[in-house]
Amino acid sequence: MKNDDQIETKLIHAGCDPEPRTGAVMPPVFLTSTYIQPAPAEHTGYEYSRTGNPTRTCLETAIAAIEGGKFGSAFSSGMGATDALIRLLDAGDHVVCGNDLYGGTHRLFTQVYRRFGLSFDFVDTTSIDPIREAWRPETKMLWLESPSNPLLHITDLAAAAKVAHEHGALVVVDNTFASPYLQQPFELGADVVVHSTTKYLGGHSDVVGGATVTNDEAIAKKIAFLQNAAGAIPGPLDCFLVHRGIKTLAVRMERHCDNAESVAAFLAEHPKVERVIYPGLATHPGREVAARQMRRFGGMVSFEVKGDVEAAKRLAMATTVFGLAESLGGVESLIQLPAAMTHAAIPREERIAAGLQDGLVRLSVGLESADDLRADLGRALEAV
Numbered sequence: 001m002k003n004d005d006q007i008e009t010k011l012i013h014a015g016c017d018p019e020p021r022t023g024a025v026m027p028p029v030f031l032t033s034t035y036i037q038p039a040p041a042e043h044t045g046y047e048y049s050r051t052g053n054p055t056r057t058c059l060e061t062a063i064a065a066i067e068g069g070k071f072g073s074a075f076s077s078g079m080g081a082t083d084a085l086i087r088l089l090d091a092g093d094h095v096v097c098g099n100d101l102y103g104g105t106h107r108l109f110t111q112v113y114r115r116f117g118l119s120f121d122f123v124d125t126t127s128i129d130p131i132r133e134a135w136r137p138e139t140k141m142l143w144l145e146s147p148s149n150p151l152l153h154i155t156d157l158a159a160a161a162k163v164a165h166e167h168g169a170l171v172v173v174d175n176t177f178a179s180p181y182l183q184q185p186f187e188l189g190a191d192v193v194v195h196s197t198t199k200y201l202g203g204h205s206d207v208v209g210g211a212t213v214t215n216d217e218a219i220a221k222k223i224a225f226l227q228n229a230a231g232a233i234p235g236p237l238d239c240f241l242v243h244r245g246i247k248t249l250a251v252r253m254e255r256h257c258d259n260a261e262s263v264a265a266f267l268a269e270h271p272k273v274e275r276v277i278y279p280g281l282a283t284h285p286g287r288e289v290a291a292r293q294m295r296r297f298g299g300m301v302s303f304e305v306k307g308d309v310e311a312a313k314r315l316a317m318a319t320t321v322f323g324l325a326e327s328l329g330g331v332e333s334l335i336q337l338p339a340a341m342t343h344a345a346i347p348r349e350e351r352i353a354a355g356l357q358d359g360l361v362r363l364s365v366g367l368e369s370a371d372d373l374r375a376d377l378g379r380a381l382e383a384v
């Protein structure tokens with residue numbers, strides 16, 4: 001047995017025993033849809049690749065281990081994973097959610113699942129009272145993102161989970177923004193952790209994927225049933241790519257945090273910047289909670305420039321190192337306007353009510369030279 005208590009070691013070794021026939025260090029990519037059976041209904045553990053594939057098993061084992069959970073399930077996208085978790089519920093059930101969720105999550109809940117008799121309330125989870133006030137007898141799930149997307153709100157996950165558990169409801173934490181290196185939601189009371197592995201876990205902007213992790217065997221069985229029954233599974237090559245990305249998560253996250261801290265400090269001093277949102281800044285209301293439940297403050301920085309939306313648009317088009325694109329968590333730095341791009345599916349009144357202004361700029365700070373990143377933003381701000 002390897003000594004694999006620390007996450008840095010797990011990231012590299014979990015789910016990755018040497019291949020038994022050849023000793024290959026990396027798991028083979030099993031590009032197969034089916035498996036020869038010795039007799040009808042007798043099989044090797046694999047019968048059809050929607051149900052299971054060895055390359056996917058390696059990834060699922062790894063993701064479970066790095067989240068400190070027992071059971072991992074990989075999906076074809078973060079939305080595929082989110083969709084499976086919502087289908088754990090029955091028509092008539094109610095979900096209390098944070099009010100600053102990934103736009104696609106909000107869209108799936110309100111535009112798809114409301115039609116199937118589920119109901120959702122989106123509340124400010126940075127304090128506990130709104131969660132209690134939104135609670136109903138039929139509330140079965142609490143859905144949290146911390147830091148949230150794109151306002152980087154911090155929820156006290158342990159305190160929020162306690163409310164849900166008093167009522168026997170399930171706590172789901174979308175850990176995409178923090179990654180398991182910076183935050184371990186199971187230690188804070190989560191029942192299920194969900195990821196878009198497209199982001200920090202994959203880390204190289206070359207694959208779309210999702211995952212769920214739980215410690216509860218009954219829930220894990222239901223998720224595996226839904227994964228097989230509905231079929232939002234990743235292909236073996238996608239599994240390989242996510243798994244390869246995971247190995248460098250610890251070193252990447254340290255550098256993402258170094259660079260984000262440097263960029264946030266630079267923007268906070270800049271005369272053309274209205275306000276900077278970064279959980280590591282002394283001005284962030286969630287800093288204390290973030291410091292308690294996260295190892296560091298992450299690689300995402302949001303800010304508002306002085307002036308109108310057009311000024312923000314000009315800024316986003318003037319950077320040259322920061323690429324104008326959706327998504328986050330890759331090695332390269334990206335800039336975008338959530339209201340017009342990733343969160344456009346949320347009705348404007350709802351966005352404004354939740355504090356998401358049209359001119360908000362979101363940065364995914366990559367691994368380039370921090371000097372170059374600050375200089376790029378400085379030049380672009382001059383051009384505004």
Ligand SMILES: *Cc1c(COP(=O)(O)O)cnc(C)c1O
Binds near residue numbers: 145197
């Ligand atoms: C991107 C993202 C998702 C959706 O994941 P996809 O892989 O794009 O389907 C869900 N939650 C968060 C926080 C995200 O950033």
